[in-house]
Amino acid sequence: MHRRIFAPGVLAASTLLLAIPASAASHSPGAPGIGDPYYPDYGNGGYDVSHYDLRLKYRPSTDELEGTATLLARTTQDLSRFDLDFLLDVSEVRVNDAKASFTTSGEHELEITPKSPLDKGTALTIVVRYSGVPSSKQAYGFTSWHRTPDGGVGANEPEAAWWWFPSNDHPLDKATYDVSVQVPDGSQAISNGTLQSTSSRAGWTRYNWRSNKPQATYLATLAVGRFDITTGTTEIGIPVVNAYSKDLGDNDGAARASVERTGEIADWLTGYFGPYPYNALGGYVPNVTTGYALETQTRPFYSPRQFANGSNTSVVVHELAHQWYGDLVSVAGWKDIWINEGFARYAQWLWSEHEDEGTAQELADYVYASHPADDAFWTVKPGDPGPENQFDAAVYDRGALALQALRNEIGDEAFFALLKGWPQRYAYGNASVADFQRYAEQVSGKPLAALFDTWLFQPSKPGAPAAREALLARAATAPVPPRSWKRIAATNDVHGR
Ligand SMILES: [Zn+2]
Numbered sequence: 001m002h003r004r005i006f007a008p009g010v011l012a013a014s015t016l017l018l019a020i021p022a023s024a025a026s027h028s029p030g031a032p033g034i035g036d037p038y039y040p041d042y043g044n045g046g047y048d049v050s051h052y053d054l055r056l057k058y059r060p061s062t063d064e065l066e067g068t069a070t071l072l073a074r075t076t077q078d079l080s081r082f083d084l085d086f087l088l089d090v091s092e093v094r095v096n097d098a099k100a101s102f103t104t105s106g107e108h109e110l111e112i113t114p115k116s117p118l119d120k121g122t123a124l125t126i127v128v129r130y131s132g133v134p135s136s137k138q139a140y141g142f143t144s145w146h147r148t149p150d151g152g153v154g155a156n157e158p159e160a161a162w163w164w165f166p167s168n169d170h171p172l173d174k175a176t177y178d179v180s181v182q183v184p185d186g187s188q189a190i191s192n193g194t195l196q197s198t199s200s201r202a203g204w205t206r207y208n209w210r211s212n213k214p215q216a217t218y219l220a221t222l223a224v225g226r227f228d229i230t231t232g233t234t235e236i237g238i239p240v241v242n243a244y245s246k247d248l249g250d251n252d253g254a255a256r257a258s259v260e261r262t263g264e265i266a267d268w269l270t271g272y273f274g275p276y277p278y279n280a281l282g283g284y285v286p287n288v289t290t291g292y293a294l295e296t297q298t299r300p301f302y303s304p305r306q307f308a309n310g311s312n313t314s315v316v317v318h319e320l321a322h323q324w325y326g327d328l329v330s331v332a333g334w335k336d337i338w339i340n341e342g343f344a345r346y347a348q349w350l351w352s353e354h355e356d357e358g359t360a361q362e363l364a365d366y367v368y369a370s371h372p373a374d375d376a377f378w379t380v381k382p383g384d385p386g387p388e389n390q391f392d393a394a395v396y397d398r399g400a401l402a403l404q405a406l407r408n409e410i411g412d413e414a415f416f417a418l419l420k421g422w423p424q425r426y427a428y429g430n431a432s433v434a435d436f437q438r439y440a441e442q443v444s445g446k447p448l449a450a451l452f453d454t455w456l457f458q459p460s461k462p463g464a465p466a467a468r469e470a471l472l473a474r475a476a477t478a479p480v481p482p483r484s485w486k487r488i489a490a491t492n493d494v495h496g497r
Helices: 010-018 250-259 261-272 315-323 340-355 360-368 393-409 410-425 435-446 449-457 464-478 485-489
Strands: 047-059 064-075 078-083 088-095 098-105 109-113 124-130 145-148 149-154 175-184 188-190 192-202 204-215 222-225 227-233 239-245 280-286 329-331 429-431
Touching: 010 149, 047 239, 064 078, 078 429, 088 109, 098 192, 098 410, 149 329, 175 188, 188 204, 188 227, 239 250, 239 261, 250 280, 250 315, 261 280, 261 315, 261 340, 261 410, 315 340, 329 340, 329 410, 340 360, 340 435, 360 485, 393 435, 393 449, 429 464, 435 449
Parallel strands: 047 175, 239 280, 329 429
Antiparallel strands: 047 064, 064 124, 078 109, 088 098, 088 124, 098 109, 145 149, 149 222, 175 204, 188 222, 192 204, 227 239
């Protein structure tokens, strides 16, 4: 599931170490980051989590969250100590049944020193007891916890976990989840996956959610509030659970008219991307004031504002497309964001075609023509945009334009085989833009280095293919947007900072 790169010689050296009795000298602290150049402190080094068990209690009136996180993990190096990423107040940490000492450092590091050093390959059970008011915590001056009149919501990208559970916060370390949350009777707790059971006692109701397939930390979500929950089953048999804040006001009808079509849209996407990869499906719309949506695994988060102008199936298409492109196959590093956003945007173009509101080619032509060569739009490289432009509109629009260029280069048959094959090729794992290029070359039998370089990695406007030049030149004088354009552009604001 996880990609690790070993430098030549490192393997031989560690083999030698095995012959030497373990000594404290060979154990060193795990790195405070997993090694992502965009976000050096995100995730941690030295271990790999396989499961999170979160047993929580939340008071909507005060935003107080308390609970116990039990992490199952394995060390990947000899460790004297290791970090988790977390912001709430920790009262106790235990590692393999022994009390561990802990302290905080940096913006979001929880440094844990186990009673004795840990050898490489050791199975770990890490128990963290904690409490706190998530809305009172910030890192780098921002928060991903949305306080609502009736509770709170944790949903953001690339970071949301710090505000509600301790983790190895990077997509490279995926794990399964059991999220059990106690809330006052009359409130509901929404998370990912299937609702295994609920139980009520002494004025509190416990919701037990399970995500049984590997899930990146930023795709884990928690929402507590007063929700109306609807259930159903898609035509191909996937159970659907949707949740709507009871406080959506005028947006309520449009939100339901969009999100209730989740089953239909997911089934439609299987025609392009292959079988739906999870055993649960849905969406939730809390009464937040943000404007973005997020592909939280099996159950996307939608802001009410997405539905302010009426129903918006395009945003549902976008977030559900991510279930394959982003969730099933996750970025290897945050520079690979095109693997997520270029494809989710292209799915919106395919939906536009399906709805007879403009073809993918028409949308591509419009993107191309509406940005003149000196537009800053072309300086953003979707294949490596930099952290400051990770969610720039160019990652989406130029990203989808690159896919149309690829389609035109290799033909529909190879292109759609590629769209369907990729999620299977790296299912439940991680992959990079370079992996996609290699796979596209393999499927199409064509060398594609120049095409990928032109459309994804050059900070300038690519030249138009000769055959389209005249048409595009005409369009450039007064580009006319396809009918779906406005609605698709309204889904640009995915990121909440
Ligand atoms: Zn997206």
